[in-house]
Amino acid sequence: MSALDLPGYTHVYSGKVRDLYAPVGADGEVVPDRLLLVASNRLSAYDWMMSPEIPDKGAVLTRLSLWWFDQLSDLVPNHVVSTDVPEAVGGRAVLVRKLEMLKVEAIARAYLTGGGLEEYREKGSVSGVVLPDGLVDGSKLPEPVFTPTTKAPVGEHDLPMSPAEVEAELGADVAAEVSRLTRAILARGNEIAAQRGILIADTKVEFGVSPDGSGGLVLADEVLTPDSSRFWPAELWEPGHPQPSYDKQFVRDWLTSTDSGWDRKAGGPPPELPAHVVEQTRAKYVEAYERLTGETF
Numbered sequence: 135m136s137a138l139d140l141p142g143y144t145h146v147y148s149g150k151v152r153d154l155y156a157p158v159g160a161d162g163e164v165v166p167d168r169l170l171l172v173a174s175n176r177l178s179a180y181d182w183m184m185s186p187e188i189p190d191k192g193a194v195l196t197r198l199s200l201w202w203f204d205q206l207s208d209l210v211p212n213h214v215v216s217t218d219v220p221e222a223v224g225g226r227a228v229l230v231r232k233l234e235m236l237k238v239e240a241i242a243r244a245y246l247t248g249g250g251l252e253e254y255r256e257k258g259s260v261s262g263v264v265l266p267d268g269l270v271d272g273s274k275l276p277e278p279v280f281t282p283t284t285k286a287p288v289g290e291h292d293l294p295m296s297p298a299e300v301e302a303e304l305g306a307d308v309a310a311e312v313s314r315l316t317r318a319i320l321a322r323g324n325e326i327a328a329q330r331g332i333l334i335a336d337t338k339v340e341f342g343v344s345p346d347g348s349g350g351l352v353l354a355d356e357v358l359t360p361d362s363s364r365f366w367p368a369e370l371w372e373p374g375h376p377q378p379s380y381d382k383q384f385v386r387d388w389l390t391s392t393d394s395g396w397d398r399k400a401g402g403p404p405p406e407l408p409a410h411v412v413e414q415t416r417a418k419y420v421e422a423y424e425r426l427t428g429e430t431f
């Protein structure tokens with residue numbers, strides 16, 4: 135993936151599905167306190183980058199994240215400065231305050247699945263929180279649980295952090311506040327989403343602090359999107375087996391069907407997605423946005 139040539143900006147970093155740029159002043163120097171977050175139309179599934187891209191995915195998830203920032207503004211301040219961005223990324227980019235980012239992936243789980251389920255089956259707990267007996271894949275947890283991880287270097291896996299490790303990294307007070315806010319954000323997200331037919335099983339948020347040390351925690355990155363969270367269709371929720379993904383199920387079903395001819399275990403890249411899978415996936419992102427926000431994309 136090659137970075138865009140955005141006049142007035144310099145490319146800083148590219149993740150799987152998003153890219154980071156820094157504004158450059160008239161003097162050619164990088165503006166020190168701003169960043170441009172650009173959401174691509176790239177889709178990742180089964181740890182592979184899919185082709186082709188999903189039209190409008192970046193714009194839909196950007197608008198959804200902005201809507202959630204607004205819904206959460208009474209809980210926590212955020213890093214959004216402006217949506218006045220270069221035309222080439224219009225609608226799918228946000229100008230943000232540059233923060234000192236905490237070195238903890240702030241993850242909360244409202245339903246048990248994935249790595250949290252694996253840890254529960256091994257220990258009867260997740261991230262040090264003892265859970266009731268008899269939970270299964272997809273069980274709703276009594277309340278959201280904070281399950282932080284490290285921010286691993288590119289190509290390595292994030293690792294679970296114990297409460298003691300989080301406190302050592304952040305200090306006891308900031309660690310407690312990050313836990314409280316992350317769980318409150320997921321709880322608020324589910325209060326709203328459940329009424330609109332979507333369950334948010336878990337989510338990852340990122341916090342930063344102002345470089346000058348003023349103020350407290352600032353909610354950064356993206357928030358409560360299908361890329362940062364597991365979205366499940368509420369009407370299909372049935373604990374006891376893996377839940378269908380709200381947004382990626384069409385891709386997963388096609389890739390694992392005989393139609394694709396792909397053998398995931400063989401280790402090779404997946405084939406191009408057919409047009410109907412691309413179109414159905416785009417429609418699910420738009421549907422999630424419209425159901426949650428009540429707005430038309």
Ligand SMILES: N#Cc1c(N)ncnc1-c1cnn(Cc2cccc(F)c2)c1
Nearest residue numbers: 148149152153154213231232233354355
């Ligand atoms: N948000 C934010 C943020 C901020 N407000 N200040 C300083 N750094 C970041 C920051 C650094 N990495 N990321 C993750 C990320 C996001 C988008 C695209 C990517 F490629 C990577 C976020």
